[in-house]
Amino acid sequence: MSLVACENVKKTYWQGKVEVPALRGVSLAVEEGGFVALCGPSGSGKTTMLNIIGGLDVADSGRVVVDENDYQNMSQTQMAAMRLNKIGFVFQAYNLIPVLSAVENVEFVMLLQGVPAAERRERATAMLDEVGLSGKYHRRPSELSGGQQQRVAVARAIVSNPSIVLADEPTANLDSKTGTGLLEMMREMNQKRKVTFIFSTHDDLVMDFARRLVHIRDGQVAEDSVKEK
Amino acid sequence: MFCIMAWRNIWRNTRRTAVILTAIVIGVWSMILLGSLMRGMLTTMVENGIATLTGHVQVHAKGYRADPVIENSMTSPGRAEAAVNKLLPPGGHWTARVRVNAVASNARHASGVTLVGIDPAKEAKVSFIGRAVNKGRYLKPEDKYGVVVGKALLDKFETRLGHKLVVMSQDTTKQIASRAFTIVGVFRADLEATEKEFIFITMPAAQDMLKLKDGVSEIAVLLPKEDGVAAFAQGLSSALPGSYEVQTWQELQPMLEAYLSIFNGFIAIWNLVIFIAMAFGIVNTTLMAVYERIREFGLLKALGMKPRWIVQEVLTQSLFLLLLGMALGNLLAWLSIRALSGGIDLSAFAAGAEYFGMSRVIFPEIAAGDVVLANVVVFFLGLLVSAYPALKASRFTPVKALAHN
Numbered sequence: 001m002s003l004v005a006c007e008n009v010k011k012t013y014w015q016g017k018v019e020v021p022a023l024r025g026v027s028l029a030v031e032e033g034g035f036v037a038l039c040g041p042s043g044s045g046k047t048t049m050l051n052i053i054g055g056l057d058v059a060d061s062g063r064v065v066v067d068e069n070d071y072q073n074m075s076q077t078q079m080a081a082m083r084l085n086k087i088g089f090v091f092q093a094y095n096l097i098p099v100l101s102a103v104e105n106v107e108f109v110m111l112l113q114g115v116p117a118a119e120r121r122e123r124a125t126a127m128l129d130e131v132g133l134s135g136k137y138h139r140r141p142s143e144l145s146g147g148q149q150q151r152v153a154v155a156r157a158i159v160s161n162p163s164i165v166l167a168d169e170p171t172a173n174l175d176s177k178t179g180t181g182l183l184e185m186m187r188e189m190n191q192k193r194k195v196t197f198i199f200s201t202h203d204d205l206v207m208d209f210a211r212r213l214v215h216i217r218d219g220q221v222a223e224d225s226v227k228e229k
Numbered sequence: 230m231f232c233i234m235a236w237r238n239i240w241r242n243t244r245r246t247a248v249i250l251t252a253i254v255i256g257v258w259s260m261i262l263l264g265s266l267m268r269g270m271l272t273t274m275v276e277n278g279i280a281t282l283t284g285h286v287q288v289h290a291k292g293y294r295a296d297p298v299i300e301n302s303m304t305s306p307g308r309a310e311a312a313v314n315k316l317l318p319p320g321g322h323w324t325a326r327v328r329v330n331a332v333a334s335n336a337r338h339a340s341g342v343t344l345v346g347i348d349p350a351k352e353a354k355v356s357f358i359g360r361a362v363n364k365g366r367y368l369k370p371e372d373k374y375g376v377v378v379g380k381a382l383l384d385k386f387e388t389r390l391g392h393k394l395v396v397m398s399q400d401t402t403k404q405i406a407s408r409a410f411t412i413v414g415v416f417r418a419d420l421e422a423t424e425k426e427f428i429f430i431t432m433p434a435a436q437d438m439l440k441l442k443d444g445v446s447e448i449a450v451l452l453p454k455e456d457g458v459a460a461f462a463q464g465l466s467s468a469l470p471g472s473y474e475v476q477t478w479q480e481l482q483p484m485l486e487a488y489l490s491i492f493n494g495f496i497a498i499w500n501l502v503i504f505i506a507m508a509f510g511i512v513n514t515t516l517m518a519v520y521e522r523i524r525e526f527g528l529l530k531a532l533g534m535k536p537r538w539i540v541q542e543v544l545t546q547s548l549f550l551l552l553l554g555m556a557l558g559n560l561l562a563w564l565s566i567r568a569l570s571g572g573i574d575l576s577a578f579a580a581g582a583e584y585f586g587m588s589r590v591i592f593p594e595i596a597a598g599d600v601v602l603a604n605v606v607v608f609f610l611g612l613l614v615s616a617y618p619a620l621k622a623s624r625f626t627p628v629k630a631l632a633h634n
Contacts, residue, residue, distance in 0.1 A: 080535055099237035
């Protein structure tokens with residue numbers, strides 16, 4: 001069974017009095033361990049799709065099942081628990097809590113999960129080491145570069161052992177070298193830990209790294225291709 | 230970690246935090262300081278009222294209060310004195326007085342006064358007169374023709390120590406009684422009106438002049454504690470027959486009692502006004518802080534933080550601000566009250582102050598209840614008004630919040 005299964009998902013937004021159909025019936029399945037990029041131009045619906053998979057937004061119609069949890073029957077509280085325990089997020093910007101240090105940011109999700117303090121610290125520091133931020137545990141986000149901040153965000157997303165990590169334009173504010181480093185790290189996480197990554201992007205760099213490309217155009221899947229190994 | 234987040238978030242914008250802290254500090258400080266000044270005013274008003282021959286409780290013959298003439302005196306005060314002695318708690322004192330309206334005159338002036346015949350030793354323990362004589366001397370029990378007058382009366386009559394003062398009144402035979410006294414002492418009082426109104430002679434001198442024999446006009450009692458007054462009066466009233474009247478100082482000075490109610494109400498209104506002004510500041514500033522963190526709240530919700538935890542985090546921020554502000558406000562109030570412990574001189578407003586029975590110097594007085602009330606009001610209402618921004622923060626949807634510019 002697919003880790004993520006979306007059937008005929010539709011979503012419409014209102015901009016003032018104008019109705020804007022963001023998704024016009026998207027069906028998508030992602031297997032465990034996938035490294036998938038949802039690509040398309042701005043306004044194509046890729047971020048909307050990602051938000052719906054992540055439980056940040058609710059589809060108007062259609063079915064969304066993530067890790068055997070059908071979103072249709074879930075309350076807001078259950079969705080919050082889903083995001084906390086099963087899904088990791090990496091956003092384009094403003095990923096980190098400004099007043100917490102790097103290690104505290106990574107610990108934060110574990111804190112919400114109720115992990116004891118000693119274990120939180122141990123896992124958080126180990127994860128920061130893994131993403132290449134040894135010795136920078138106590139730096140605040142304002143003291144880290146953009147790339148380092150994204151690495152902390154990835155560490156936070158993965159440390160709680162989620163089923164999937166959803167990354168929305170993670171390289172948008174990074175230069176190509178930094179972006180490449182970040183993607184290499186994420187690919188390594190995917191391969192080593194078997195964490196499923198789904199990206200929303202229009203960055204060629206991300207598309208190069210992805211093993212599967214789902215092109216979304218005007219709210220529909222235009223093309224779905226797996227790269228040859 | 231929520232506490233750590235809340236504490237650190239307070240200092241993200243130090244200027245804004247300073248503004249809101251200033252509002253809380255000033256609010257708490259002004260509530261306590263003004264409360265202490267008003268309490269001090271009230272205390273001096275009550276103390277002046279009680280010390281100015283009122284005492285905590287008085288006993289009269291029935292009808293005396295309605296018509297305080299010499300004929301309505303207690304002709305045989307022994308029973309009342311015995312009852313007072315029996316019920317008097319340790320630390321309490323009592324004295325008997327003769328009190329009549331009279332006219333005092335000398336070669337230059339004449340004025341209506343209240344002639345008070347006292348037992349000097351007992352009176353000194355009950356009213357102000359024992360410590361108020363600052364020129365000449367206090368009355369001695371054997372003084373037949375000595376009188377102690379107020380400084381203001383002395384000045385008004387353009388006379389001085391050692392000179393004569395003729396006192397005239399009506400005696401028990403309804404004849405004019407008149408006697409010349411020698412001014413042996415001059416007293417000062419907080420109120421100039423007191424200095425002009427009362428003249429003191431010994432009780433035997435008064436009884437002799439007025440042909441009162443052993444009669445007295447009143448028995449005044451000073452109790453060790455304010456809160457025992459009502460019970461004492463009730464007990465005394467029950468112990469005495471219906472030919473006597475027992476009144477508390479509140480009944481004897483209804484105007485003073487009314488002032489107390491007004492002041493207490495004023496303190497409550499003042500606290501409310503201060504708090505409302507402060508509350509707008511707290512709500513406004515906390516709301517600004519919340520809106521600045523919209524994206525952060527979106528992130529927190531996206532990560533799975535429950536709405537009630539977001540409410541808790543924002544309220545914890547307010548809690549820290551309130552506690553810090555309250556601590557500083559209390560400290561500032563304490564320092565201010567210490568600095569003013571020597572009193573605030575209201576001589577410039579003497580006429581107005583005297584109208585209310587206040588002395589010329591006000592000493593701030595901290596009442597534990599006022600301090601507790603100020604802090605409790607600020608704390609709980611401060612948290613209450615912070616609930617709105619906190620709830621606002623918890624209701625941001627992650628998608629909209631993260632997309633907020």
